[in-house]
Amino acid sequence: MIRAVRLGLLALAGLLAAAPASAHPHVWITMNTELIYAPDGSVTGIRHHWVFDDMYSAFATQGLESKEKGKFTREELADLAKVNVESLKEYDYFTVVTADGVKSALNPPAPDYWLDYKDEVLTLHFTLPFKAPVKPRELKVEVYDPTFFISFELAKETPVRLVNAPAQCKLDVQPPRKLSFWEEKKLAEEATDNPGNWGAAFANKILVTCL
C-alpha cells in the first residue's frame, strides 16, 4: 500500500516536473552580426543588427508618438532604443565571447546605437566594444538567451561579416542544430545538473580562426 502511495506521488512529481516547460520564446530576433577588426588584426567590437518579429515590434511601439501614423523615425524611436539597450545590460547583451578559450569582457554599447522601423518591424543596431581588444587564434561568439524567452536566429543571407579582418582569418557560422527528441531529453537531463545552460543549446555560434 505504502509503495503504491509512493509510486502515485512519484508519478505526480514526474508529471509536474516534466510538464512545466520553460518559458517559450515570446520575442524572435533575426540577427546580422559584424565583427570589427583593428588594423593590427585584433578584434575590437561586435556590431549587432537585430530584427524583431512583428508581434513584438507592434507591442514595443505601442503608444509611441509619431508624426506619420504607422511610421517611426529614428528620432521617435530614440527613447525606446535607450530602454532596450539599457535593459540588455542585465542580460550581458545575450552575447558570450570566448578568445582562445578565455571569456572576453564587453563594454556597454557605444553611444551610436539606434532603432529603425521598416515593414512593421523594428531593428536594433548597436556595437559592443571589447574591454580589451583580443587577437586570438580562435574567436567564438555565441548569441543566445539562456532562459529562451528570446529566440535568436541567424539571418538567411550573410548573417555574419568580418570587417577589416586579416586575410588569414576564416569564418564559420553554426546555427543551432535541430535536436532530436532523444538529444533533447539528454540535454535536459544534463541541464538538471548544470542549470542555466538550457538556452545554450539553441546558441548561434560564430567561429573565427586566424592561423
Add this chain to the structure above:
Amino acid sequence: MTGSARRSDVARCILLAAGMLLVFAAVDTALAQPFGMSRDAAPPEVGGLAGWILAKQAQFYLMLSGTIRAAKSDGSAAYTLMGISFIYGIFHAAGPGHGKAVISSYMVANDETWRRGVALSFASALLQAITAIAIVGIAAVLLGATAKAMGDTVKVIETVSYGLIVLIGLRLLWVKGRAFLRLLRKEPEAHEPAHHHGHDHGHDHAHDHAHDHDHAHHHHDHGHDHGHSHDNHHDHAHGHSHGHAHHHHGHDHEDEAHAWGHAHGPEPQELTGKHWFRRGLAAIIAVGLRPCSGAIIVLVFALAQGLFWIGVASTFMMGIGTAITVTAIATLAVAARRFAGRIANAKPGAGMLILRGVETGAAVLIILFGVALLTGYMVSERLMGV
C-alpha cells in the same frame, strides 16, 4: 503484532512522510531550480516531453501573428485564430506562471475535491485573461500608454500576486502545521497493538456501508459543520462505531477527527457550503492576477492591426485552454492526495500523521514558490527583457 513492530510501523510512516516532502521539494526544484543560481538563468527542464511542449508552444504562438493578420482581410481566419489560441493555451499552461504548482499545492493542502479544482483552475485562468484584457484595454486603448508603462504596471501586479501567494502559504502553514504538530505530540498514545487491528477492520466496514441510514445522518451533520470530504466522514463514522466497543479508542479518534475539521480554518462556518469558494478566492486572485505576457503581446498586436476584439476573444480562448491543462494537473494532485487519504484511513494514527505532514509540506511549498517568485529567483516570464 508487538509493540515494537507497531513502533517500527510508525517510524516507517514518518519516513514515508519525509519522503513525500522530499518528492514535493524535488518537484519544486524541478519546477524552478530557484536557489543557488543566478536570477536570469531560469528554469531548465526535465524530460523530452518538455522540449516537445516548448516546440509546440512556440509553433502555435508564431501561428497567432499570421492568423491575426489574415483575419484583417478574411473573416473566417478569426475562427482559425480561436482554435489556435485554444491549443496554444493548452500547451502554454504547461509553462511557468500559470499557477499549476500553486493551485496543485493548494488543493493538496486543503484537501479540495476535484470539482473545486476545476472551478479554481477555470476561475484563475479566466481572471488571468481578464487582467491581460484590462491592462491592454485601459492602458493601450484608452490611455495610449507605451509598452514600458504596461510593463511597469505588470511588474506591480506581479509583486502583489506573488505576495499573496506567500500569504496564502503562510496561512495554510499556520493552520496545517499546528494540526501536524498537535498530532505529532499526541502520536505515541494512540498506538496499542490491539486497537490497531480493530481499526483496520472497522475502517473497511465503515467504508462499505457508507449508506447506512443512521450513519448517513451522522455524516451529514458533520459534513455541514466541517464542509468535509468523504475521507473525513469515514473518520467520524469510525470514531463513532468504535466509541462503544473501545472507549479509549473512540476518544483518541474523536480528537483526530477534531484536528481534521479545524485544520481547514479557524471558523467552522467558513468551511461549509459556498465558503470554500471564498476561501479559494485568495488563491484565484493570487494566481489569476498576473497576466500572461503572451496574451498582452497578442492583444497589443491585434490592436495595432485594428482588431482588438478579435484579440480579446483569442485571449479568452487561451484562458480556457490554460484552464484545461491546469485542471488536469490539479486533478492528478487531488487524486494522489485522495489515494494517500484512503491509505491513511487504513492506518489511522500514523496515516493521519503522514497526511498532515503532506499538507504541511504543501503549505511550505506554496510559501517557497511565492518567495522564489518575489525575490526573482524564479522568473516566470518577463515582459520587458528587450
